[in-house]
Structures are given as structure tokens and as C-alpha cells.
Amino acid sequence: MTTADILMTAPMMPVVIEGLDKACRLHRLWEHEDRDAFLREVGPRIRGVATSTLYGRLEASLFDRLPNLEIVSSFGVGYDNVDAVEAGRRGIVVTNTPGVLDDEVADLTIGLLLATLRKIPQADRYLREGRWLKGPFPLSPTLRERKVGIVGLGRIGKAIARRLEGFGVSIAYHGRTRQEGVSYAYHPSLLGLAEASDVLIVITPGGVSTKHLINAEILKALGSSGVLINVARGSVVDEQALIEALKAGTILSAGLDVFEDEPRVPQELIEMEHVVLLPHIASASVHTRNAMAQLVVDNLVSWFEGRGPLTPVLETPYRGREA
Known part of the structure; x- marks a missing residue:
């Protein structure tokens, strides 16, 4: 288990929640009525984010609240729900879930x-x-x-x-x-x-x-x-x-x-x-969605164990912690 604090922006599949609960200190943003107060208190401790399109777009306004953020692990092969260019400018790695779907x-x-x-x-x-x-x-x-x-x-x-x-x-x-x-x-x-x-x-x-x-x-x-x-x-x-x-x-x-x-x-x-x-179901089988969910977890665990991200996106290529 890592001691890293991870923020989950909206409810995700049980595979993600259970996996991150075991691997780190997981904070559930949607459970807090006063999100501004919660982010003021916890934001500086957050080093990773697990997210999906359910939350909306992650951009500079949220990054500002998370000054020590290192990595965003996004559910889905598409990641237009994250401002990856802005993340890259700030040195934040963004990952997605390609291949498995x-x-x-x-x-x-x-x-x-x-x-x-x-x-x-x-x-x-x-x-x-x-x-x-x-x-x-x-x-x-x-x-x-x-x-x-x-x-x-x-x-x-x-x-x-x-x-x-x-x-x-x-x-x-x-x-x-x-x-x-x-x-x-x-x-x-x-x-x-x-x-x-x-x-x-x-x-x-x-x-x-x-x-x-x-x-x-x-x-x-x-x-x-x-x-x-x-x-x-x-x-x-x-x-x-x-x-x-x-x-x-x-x-x-x-x-x-x-x-x-x-x-x-x-x-x-x-x-x-x-x-x-169709209601956006291209990857929506139990088998594939569980595999995608596990990759969200694995990206975060790999990062905080010092092995780097598994599937960084083009806008935030990983060159090693010394780069």
C-alpha cells in the first residue's frame, strides 16, 4: 500500500474504488457537500486523481486546487475530459485506458x-x-x-x-x-x-x-x-x-x-x-469495463511505486523522474 492521497472526482466502477481503497488513501469528492471547503483542506495533499467523463472536464481551475498533483488516471481511451495540454505544461502525467477495449x-x-x-x-x-x-x-x-x-x-x-x-x-x-x-x-x-x-x-x-x-x-x-x-x-x-x-x-x-x-x-x-x-456502449461489456477499471488503478499504483505510468497519453509523455 502507498501512502499517497488520491482524489476520485465522481463514482467509478467497484474495481476502481476497491482497488484504490486498498492501495492508497482515497478521497471521494462527490461525498462532500461543500466541495470548495473540502478541496481547501485536502487539495494540497492530493498527488493523484482517478476520473471519468462523469465528472466533467478536468482543467486549470481544478489543477490550481491541487498544487502537488502528479498524475491523472482517466477511465476510457478518449481523454478529452482532461485538459492534457495544460496538465503537461504543469508537469502532470495523464493516463488513459487503451488496448484493453x-x-x-x-x-x-x-x-x-x-x-x-x-x-x-x-x-x-x-x-x-x-x-x-x-x-x-x-x-x-x-x-x-x-x-x-x-x-x-x-x-x-x-x-x-x-x-x-x-x-x-x-x-x-x-x-x-x-x-x-x-x-x-x-x-x-x-x-x-x-x-x-x-x-x-x-x-x-x-x-x-x-x-x-x-x-x-x-x-x-x-x-x-x-x-x-x-x-x-x-x-x-x-x-x-x-x-x-x-x-x-x-x-x-x-x-x-x-x-x-x-x-x-x-x-x-x-x-x-x-x-x-446506441447509448454509448461500444466498450460496455462487463469484461472490458472491468479491464479498463483495473488499468485506472494499475496506472496509479505503478506511478506511486516508482515504476512510472503504464499508459501515458501523447500530450504528457513520461521520460522518467529525472527528466
Whole structure:
């Protein structure tokens, strides 16, 4: 057990709470009605933070209250809930939970793509409402001969691409740079990828740099037979532009696991019959969420045992305690 004081900003999975209770002195911010008074008293002792998107964004205003903070361990592969640039400027390491959720998210992505194209949820409702008794369910679009573009060929993007290979579809990608050792066609511009694709799968990080990356121009380039699948962050897609494109038939349909203002989903999307909407569940299996939770704990324990962080993010690379 370490003597370090750790702040948990909002309730997290039992694996995190129990693990940190055993490993350190854990302080639960949400249990204190007067959080300002609590942070005035305990803030200077806090050396680590465990957090998730439930708390909101960790930025300079909270860092100011924690002058001896060394590390933030964030739950999730996306970490736009933490101002990592500001953390790096202050010498604070930020970690996330990559790797352990890659396969789960990739599996869900393929399921969402098939559900969107083959209208699986709509067919289920059709049967349950007794409409099959009156006639067969209408024919659906298909994955056959589709050209799939992947926006962001990181760990999860590659896992999605490997699964798609089994369907015999054309696969291409867009990212900041061409990747070595990748056989898929590379498009240096997102617009070029959209023009060459009729399925666009978005699996790029969120944040300011990718806000509304998928806009009206990209949707128009995707075309009237095009399908958008978003398993990244809601902020990456201009939601209003997407709604207008779906209404106008600019694209065929969309499968969305994420939204701009979760858990509030625009009523216009909810009322559309030709889209599939999921409540941000790409990594939400018991197995995978427990693995992610354990990595939150392991990052903090490793740090305070002097072994460094296990999965530091790009903005806060770890160069050793002497660096």
C-alpha cells in the first residue's frame, strides 16, 4: 500500500474504488457537500486523481486546487475530459485506458454497421408490432461491394479493418500521416476519403482539433448511398449538419453510438426510422469495463511505486523522474 492521497472526482466502477481503497488513501469528492471547503483542506495533499467523463472536464481551475498533483488516471481511451495540454505544461502525467477495449469496440462497430445497413432494429420492431402478419419486411441495403473508409487508423481502427477484411469489402483510411506496413489505401484528405467511400467509420480522438471534422461538406461527398458510423466522440460530427443530411437524403443512413450532448439525444434523430442509435456502449461489456477499471488503478499504483505510468497519453509523455 502507498501512502499517497488520491482524489476520485465522481463514482467509478467497484474495481476502481476497491482497488484504490486498498492501495492508497482515497478521497471521494462527490461525498462532500461543500466541495470548495473540502478541496481547501485536502487539495494540497492530493498527488493523484482517478476520473471519468462523469465528472466533467478536468482543467486549470481544478489543477490550481491541487498544487502537488502528479498524475491523472482517466477511465476510457478518449481523454478529452482532461485538459492534457495544460496538465503537461504543469508537469502532470495523464493516463488513459487503451488496448484493453480495442476488440470490444471493434466488435460493436461491425455490429452497428450491419444493424444500420440491414435495418436489424427496425426488423425487430416490425415483428414485435405484428406487421409481419400483414406482409414481409422491406428489402434492405447491403454491405456487399461497399467501399469502407476509416477515419483514424489507430489501434481500434486497425481492429475494425481486420474484421472488415473477412467481409470482402474495399478498405481505405485517412489520418494525419500514411502508416508504414498498412496495405489499405491512404487518403491524405478526409474529403478525398469521403468521395471514395460509401461507408465512413469514425474512430478518431475527440477534442478541439477534431470538433465537427465530419461536416456538411464531408457528408455531401459521402453521397446519397452513403452510411456514417460514429463510434468515436459525438463532438467529431456536426450533429445538426448530420440531421439535415439525413432529412434531405444527402446520405442514406447513420449508426451512432455517441452524441454531442450525451445523454441528451436530439429528438429529430430519435424520430428517424432510418438510423440506428446506441447509448454509448461500444466498450460496455462487463469484461472490458472491468479491464479498463483495473488499468485506472494499475496506472496509479505503478506511478506511486516508482515504476512510472503504464499508459501515458501523447500530450504528457513520461521520460522518467529525472527528466
